[in-house]
Amino acid sequence: MKKQLLTALLLLSTSQAQAFSQETHKRIVIDAVNYMQQHPSSTEFLALSRYAQQNNMTITQLADVLGQAAYDVDDFEDTFFCGAVTGSCVQAPVWGAAESIVKYTSYWHFQNHTQGADQHGNDFGGYNYQKLTVWGTVDNLASAWLKGDYLDDGKGGETGWFNADSSKYNSYGVTEANYRIDSDSTYSMYDDFEEMPFQPIDNLGQYWYQSYLQSGNPQVLGFVFHTTDLLQPHHTWTTSDLNHSSWESWVKDYYDQEKLNDTALITQAMQTFSALDINSQDVRPLLTQGGAFSYSQGGIVLNSKDHYDRLDTAKQVIPHAIAMVVHLLNHAMVARQ
Structure with missing residues (x-):
C-alpha cells in the first residue's frame, strides 16, 4: 500500500x-x-x-x-512523526525529499475558519484532517501515507510494534507544549496522524x-x-x-x-x-x-x-x-x- x-x-x-x-x-x-x-x-x-x-x-x-x-x-526541525509499525521518526515525508516540500512543522501553520472551536479550546483550530471541509488529493494521500503514525513524544512511551522507537525530538513535550497557549491537550490527540488536531x-x-x-x-x-x-x-x-x-x-x-x-x-x-x-x-x-x-x-x-x-x-x-x-x-x- x-x-x-x-x-x-x-x-x-x-x-x-x-x-x-x-x-x-x-x-x-x-x-x-x-x-x-x-x-x-x-x-x-x-x-x-x-x-x-x-x-x-x-x-x-x-x-x-x-x-x-x-x-x-x-x-524548523521541531516536528517528527513516527511510523506506526517501525517506530522510525522523521521530520519530512520521503516523497518530498527531491522537492522543496514543507516539513511536518508546517502543520502548525493553519487556522481553520471553516470550523469553530477545536477540542483544545481554541476559538479556531489548526490543521485536522478529520475536520477539513475542503481538501484535495495531497491531503488524502498524506493521511493514508501517515495513517496511524504518531507525533514523536521523546521517551514518553509511544512506540511502534515490539517497542520499536527511534525518537529524534520530543515534539509533543516541546513544540506542541509551546503552542498550547491557553488550551489543553492530551497525548492521545496525537497518536494517529489522521485524527491529530494541530494547534x-x-x-x-x-x-x-x-x-x-x-x-x-x-x-x-x-x-x-x-x-x-x-x-x-x-x-x-x-x-x-x-x-x-x-x-x-x-x-x-x-x-x-x-x-x-x-x-x-x-x-x-x-x-x-x-x-x-x-x-x-x-x-x-x-x-x-x-x-x-x-x-x-x-x-x-x-x-x-x-x-x-x-x-x-x-x-x-x-x-x-x-x-x-x-x-x-x-x-x-x-x-x-
Whole structure:
C-alpha cells in the first residue's frame, strides 16, 4: 500500500507547498519596515529605529534579519512523526525529499475558519484532517501515507510494534507544549496522524511574541511574522492541495510586476485592522482578524488559476499581510519601552 502511495505522491510532490513562499514571507516583512519608514508619523518607526540601533544594526539590516526569521520558520526541525509499525521518526515525508516540500512543522501553520472551536479550546483550530471541509488529493494521500503514525513524544512511551522507537525530538513535550497557549491537550490527540488536531498558527505567533517580550531578540520577533500565512487563503480554508503550490509560485513571480506591495493599498489595509491594546501582550486578536479577512476574500484561488482572479485576491491579501506586520511591529516597539 505504501509503495503505491509513494509513487502517487512523487507524482504530486510539486503540488504541496508552504503557503506563501519563504521568499514572499521575507518580502512582506521588509515591505512592512519600508512602509513604516515612509510613514514615520503614523507608525512607530522612530522606536523601530532605536531598536535597530540598540542591536547595532541599520534599519535595512534589521528589516533583513526580521524577514529572514519569518522565512526560517518553514525550516524548523521541531516536528517528527513516527511510523506506526517501525517506530522510525522523521521530520519530512520521503516523497518530498527531491522537492522543496514543507516539513511536518508546517502543520502548525493553519487556522481553520471553516470550523469553530477545536477540542483544545481554541476559538479556531489548526490543521485536522478529520475536520477539513475542503481538501484535495495531497491531503488524502498524506493521511493514508501517515495513517496511524504518531507525533514523536521523546521517551514518553509511544512506540511502534515490539517497542520499536527511534525518537529524534520530543515534539509533543516541546513544540506542541509551546503552542498550547491557553488550551489543553492530551497525548492521545496525537497518536494517529489522521485524527491529530494541530494547534493553530496564532498560538505559534503568540508563543514567539511572548519570547520576544522576554528576550528582545530581533530574530525571535521575526519568527512571529510567519503568521502572515493567515493571509494565505489555503491556510484559513485549510488544505495542502487545491492549487496551493501554483498560487504560491504565482504570488512570488508577480509580486513586483503587479505591484502587490502598493503603498496606497497598504494604507487602506491598515484601516481594516483594529489596533492591538497596548496594555495587552496577546497579539492573537489581530492575527485572527487577518485570518478572517483571507477566508472571506480569497476562496476563489483554491479553484481558479485565472491570472485576474489571482490578481484580485493578491491585491487584497498581500497588502493586508504587510499591514498586519506593521501593526505587530507598532505593538512590539511600544510594548518593550
